[in-house]
Amino acid sequence: MPKVKVDNRPEADFDVQQGRTLLMGAKEADVAWRAYCGGLALCGTCAVIVVDGAFDKPTETEGYFIEGWGYHPGYRLACQARVVQDVTVVNCADLGFEQDKVLAAWKAACDKLAIQAD
Numbered sequence: 001m002p003k004v005k006v007d008n009r010p011e012a013d014f015d016v017q018q019g020r021t022l023l024m025g026a027k028e029a030d031v032a033w034r035a036y037c038g039g040l041a042l043c044g045t046c047a048v049i050v051v052d053g054a055f056d057k058p059t060e061t062e063g064y065f066i067e068g069w070g071y072h073p074g075y076r077l078a079c080q081a082r083v084v085q086d087v088t089v090v091n092c093a094d095l096g097f098e099q100d101k102v103l104a105a106w107k108a109a110c111d112k113l114a115i116q117a118d
């Protein structure tokens, strides 16, 4: 069973069944996770930055959302991203959605993954 490590909230690490969304896994593990739209890819409150590992490919709806925010690649919606292997993420809600903190975490993740951040 894949493991989810939440870099900025170590007490929130949990295991998730492969193929479940990150949000489903958090709920099943009784880990609090903001998701104001209930998982419909409408609000962005569930967003994470992928620090290590990978999820499945974004759906068209999710891709449109994350491209619009300008944090692609490495930025995913927990309600849409399906876990396929161990992953480490940063929970953006826990950063208070402060743009400088989110941008710094995203750039650090891009550096670690050797992705060019534009």
Ligand code: FES
Residues within 6 Å of the ligand: 034, 035, 036, 037, 038, 039, 040, 041, 042, 043, 044, 045, 046, 047, 077, 078, 079, 080
């Ligand atoms: S819960 Fe609203 S976008 Fe994921």
